[in-house]
Amino acid sequence: MTIVFVAGTGTEVGKTWVAVKLIAELVAHGHEVLARKPAQSFAPDELGHTDAELLGRATGEPPTTVCAAHRWYETPMAPPMAAAVLGRAPFTVAELAAEIAETTTAGLTLVEGAGGPRSPLAADGDNVDFARALGARLVVLVADAGLGTINAVRLSVEAMTGFETIVILNRFNSETDLHRRNRDWLVTSGYEVVVEIAALSNRLLARLP
DSSP states (O other): OEEEEEEESSTTSOHHHHHHHHHHHHHHTTOOEEEEOSOEEOOGGGTTSSHHHHHHHHHTOOHHHHSOGGGEESSSSOHHHHHHHTTOOOOOHHHHHHHHHHTOOSSEEEEEOSSSTTSEEETTEEHHHHHHHHTOOEEEEEEESSTTHHHHHHHHHHHTTTSEEEEEEETOOTTOHHHHHHHHHHHHTTOOEEOSHHHHHHHHHTTOO
16 A cells, blocks of 8 residues: 655645546546545534545545544644534544545545644644554645745745655646746756646556556
């Protein structure tokens, strides 16, 4: 099994959108892909469009396979905080990792985190801790393309030390001078950066066994 961890520099940068498009691109090239979300918190009016539901539509899996039903927390906070507010039992990074391992088989699995690298994901750890517990080696880091991009990418990549990281600048517009300058600065500084899903797919496939 090959696990690719999909992280974001923060919330609302488009992790799920990128993951869904990446899955479609990989499937179109004949690859079988699974998607997993260890825990998700959401506003009740998001039902029908939660991360697990969107990812499940992309892979053809039930949303409760993508994210176990007992890990759905219907309040928009970090999952361990949402669990506490809802009066549900706390959970650990090891428990989340074990649940992912139990539902995946050989092949490629995209596992999407929640929030930024250091956002709490369980009572005892964050997204970085979880990715390490999974045994992931490759991270797709989704970042915005505009103001604040360079700082967010640098801090996030530093947090993900020990992982091979591919940065994708989401919502990149080649006609926007700031977007181009952000990309060029990051590339010149040694970061691996793409701005299109097809390029991300190619970089990913080149690393797979």
